[in-house]
Amino acid sequence: MLPLEIGSLALPNAPDWGIALGLSTAGFAAKSFTAQTTSAPRVRSFTKAALARWDVEDGVEAAVLVAWELATNAAQHALRRDGRGAPEQAWLGLLRREEAVVCSVTDPSPNPPRLQPPDLMRRSGRGLLLVTRLSSTWGWSLSAAGTKTVWARVPTVR
Template identity: 45%
Template sequence: MDVHAVGLRPVDWGLGQGLGVPRFAAHRFTASSLSLSGARRFTHETLTSWGLERCADDATLVAAELMTNAATHALAAESDEEAAAAWLGLSCTDRTVTCTVSDPSDQRPRTTTQDPLAEGGRGMRIVTALSKDWGCDVHADGTGKAVWAHLQA
């Protein structure tokens, strides 16, 4: 098993998104720019190590958008260091790469229609354009949500 993180706090999302499959990796991140940069690098390096160079750039962009949403809407408001962290999960089965971000907020992402010159509001449009599908599962125990996107491997 290729698990890069031990002691995952939200184990249920990992099981649902691929923990236990041969190609699964997880990375904890915070809202800091250094942490987000490291998570993007982790995504690209993990997919490349799995021989998935052809989708590594798109998956890294999708993961970056999901992590940015988590950092902006779920982590920035948290003052507790443990609560102010989220998890990125990557898995690959058959011909699908799944990028999942689990964060402590139950606020679902939404696609917005904004002014084309606006500075923000395009994240989920990018995810929609690059992925086969995406969705959001709110944790049953009320500890947040997992936003996932499936990409062609």
């Protein structure tokens, strides 16, 4: 079950999320990214900048890490090159709520996220474990167009 503030973010036209969900730009921010190595620092700086604009003080590090982990998972598992050789895009969406920030990533893959069992010896596969620990809840949804959105609600204080 999706929290009411999430609705269905797995929309076919990701750039129109704010309009489709009826959100003002004051509480919503979105940015596209690809699987390029330059995307991770951009996702982190974009998230920090949005939280600073919203005067979020507590929970910033957790929200940045959650956004980064969701984006990294999309880059590693969902983003490929399209038929012309161009990199596919995913979208990071940030939604400001009174006591939380909802971080969401929509990517072109219909494959669900997989939470791996804890294994500290493994070099990768711990991203969703971190998301689970840092968020009050997380989940995913699939759109009719076949895109997937993975989201997490991160508690914050203004």
